[in-house]
Amino acid sequence: MAHSKVIGKLSLTTALATLIAVLSSPAAQSLVIDFEDNAIEPNDNEDVFSSITSQDFLLEPTLPREQTQYALANNVFEAHNDSTYFVIRNLLNDNTLEPFINPVTMSHVNGTPFSLLSLDLAEWGEPQDQSKMVELTGFLAEGGSITTMISFDGITDGSGPQEDFQTITFDQQWSNLSSVEFKGIDAPVSDDPNEEPGFQVNSFAIDNIEVGEAFEEPHTEVPEPASILGIFALGAAGFGSRLTKKITQR
Structure with missing residues (x-):
């Protein structure tokens, strides 16, 4: 069970790190x-x-x-x-x-x-x-x-x-x-x-x-990267809490 808990946490950490890297990278090379x-x-x-x-x-x-x-x-x-x-x-x-x-x-x-x-x-x-x-x-x-x-x-x-x-x-x-x-x-x-x-x-x-x-001015407002990261972080934290609870219950 402890092994499953570690894997769950590592997966969440890796996913968040990947998401941050993608959202923080320049829009154009x-x-x-x-x-x-x-x-x-x-x-x-x-x-x-x-x-x-x-x-x-x-x-x-x-x-x-x-x-x-x-x-x-x-x-x-x-x-x-x-x-x-x-x-x-x-x-x-x-x-x-x-x-x-x-x-x-x-x-x-x-x-x-x-x-x-x-x-x-x-x-x-x-x-x-x-x-x-x-x-x-x-x-x-x-x-x-x-x-x-x-x-x-x-x-x-x-x-x-x-x-x-x-x-x-x-x-x-x-x-x-x-x-x-x-x-x-x-x-x-x-x-x-x-x-x-x-x-x-x-x-x-x-x-x-x-x-x-080439890029053009956006026609609709897009949330700031910091806001997007906050939303995903909250969602990931909630998901992690539920995952830990399920693993503990087993």
Whole structure:
């Protein structure tokens, strides 16, 4: 009988522990697109002339292949974080000031909606080529879009003591996305009338894109986890009392 009593108590304890773990776990799992599955050797960079895939997410240009200006790099051109990162180089005609911008679009390979949680950005390239801002647009799965402008912090000391990459976090508005578009803007444009017209590069680096499962705001109120645990704890305590009484009576 004592053995039966111990088994009863252990079962209740295990059930409660499992329930607490499930209810306390995050509602959505996240992953980080760090480009290490396209790793580049330190102090090197390679041009990218087509789309790439990292962590089951597709990053692709919006203009034809011959107009693509992307790269994978590792600790070059002032942006250092001791890992591989993705470089986006957008263009501007500094004769007419007409944008020749080729943004990159990120989406899941199978079209699954996702949430954008955070990412790291850094200036990249020669100072005259660096984007001053990044225009980030999220396209919602149900239609419509959300846009934000991100300014750089001006820190580009390379292998120096300061952090070249800055981390940007996003709120729940950046959920249920079908894709995200990254566009560098506002690189300096030469005002020298004697300089040959050409293209100005809006370059920046991106890394550690944290994404999660898509979620929508609930339409009905759901009890807080603490309340749910209290209800189950009371029920379990009552059940345990009855179980102990039955075992004792035997």
